[in-house]
Amino acid sequence: MRNIAMRLRYDGTNYHGWQIQDKDITVQQVVEEALGKVLKTPTRVVGCGRTDAGVHAQRYCANFRTDARIPVDKLHLAMNAHLPGDVAVCDAVEADEDFNSILSCVKKEYTYYIHNSNIRDPFLDKRVWFHPSALDADIMHRAAQGFVGTHDFAAVRSVGTDVKSTVRTVHWFDVERKGDIIILRVCANGFLYNMARAMVGTTVFASLGKINPDDIGSILDSGDRCLAGPTAPPQGLYMTNVWYDGEVGTMMQR
């Protein structure tokens, strides 16, 4: 059977996250509905991660198995004809037989956008965290460095999904200001539930003087969720990169 990997992009505003649910509409659901029409048979897709309600993806990977003959370089056109305007397939390749969007993932990057200004921008509504009180990107960056490395991240996750271990490796967590926008980029070999948003909230707390930016190490050591900052709201979060070996890796970086 063919195993096809797609690069997707979606505005998550109108979706209850990626993963199919009983009641609410999800991105996986509309992708599977479109794929069912293209392939003329119900087909399950495997995504590279759950994203929460309102979280976006500039790059997302999903794969599916099929016997259909559709050429991979035409798949995006066929899919986009059936997908709603806020979800798009950008690219597709044939993957190895054992490729799996979530299990084969080497590392992922999330980017978080904070609009730090007195005045809301209607065109950024539901696309950023609007934070009117002043933030210092340098202090946030200093705090962020405390997360880099291999640590137990239990202090910055929400309980909800079972995981074998809460140890992860954060490869980078950089914070910079561009005008009114503060951009936070965090890359790790994996993210616990709400981990990226809790890390963002913790750097904001450091900038607001509620946490010492040099105390991140001891907060992580404590394993105590109450010592870290609050979970930042979902609308500022974007999955921006997913790395794989081989052909799929090349497609995702195109």
Add this chain to the structure above:
Amino acid sequence: MRNIAMRLRYDGTNYHGWQIQDKDITVQQVVEEALGKVLKTPTRVVGCGRTDAGVHAQRYCANFRTDARIPVDKLHLAMNAHLPGDVAVCDAVEADEDFNSILSCVKKEYTYYIHNSNIRDPFLDKRVWFHPSALDADIMHRAAQGFVGTHDFAAVRSVGTDVKSTVRTVHWFDVERKGDIIILRVCANGFLYNMARAMVGTTVFASLGKINPDDIGSILDSGDRCLAGPTAPPQGLYMTNVWYDGEVGTMMQR
């Protein structure tokens, strides 16, 4: 009585244009509702122009009369606390007694964005005209120059509102490509109903070879709406500038 002018910004996706209607929600309605809460009395606002359903404004001017003592430099904060996330007040000033957002307007600029690419961008959904077939911005610019100057614009308006004259002066109409986005900026002393969108549609028809880009003059001379191109869809259109004399003019250019 004080006469206060505000600079506004709105994403028009969820509104049936600016002007209050019986049934559908409009931007004027939510602005008047917020103003009623801030001033604690129903207050009418005068906008600088009707915009159609789905049309956006990066800069929009509206004024109202009041005896309330609210300082103009705090008005945007008070208003934004009551406005929905897709509409914002950016600034406000005291205007002359006889200032009127629509009648005092010297000239206006609309900007139209076309996303000219094979693949839709979910983050531009309802913010641009997605046009997958190739367009040539140079040909569009050449056609656009035929509209510049003082002409009878009856050939590029939709009938719907009574106007005394269909003669207007277009100060500039520039078309340029930046990557996948084609940007059209048109400034005039006034716009007839659907005129900006019909002019955009006509330049697109020129690029597609359905109209000779050098024939705009004779199309305008004919006064025949059927000779011009189709009305471009609303979601690509933004009011981007409005010019006035005096204090309000200074605020609008801030």
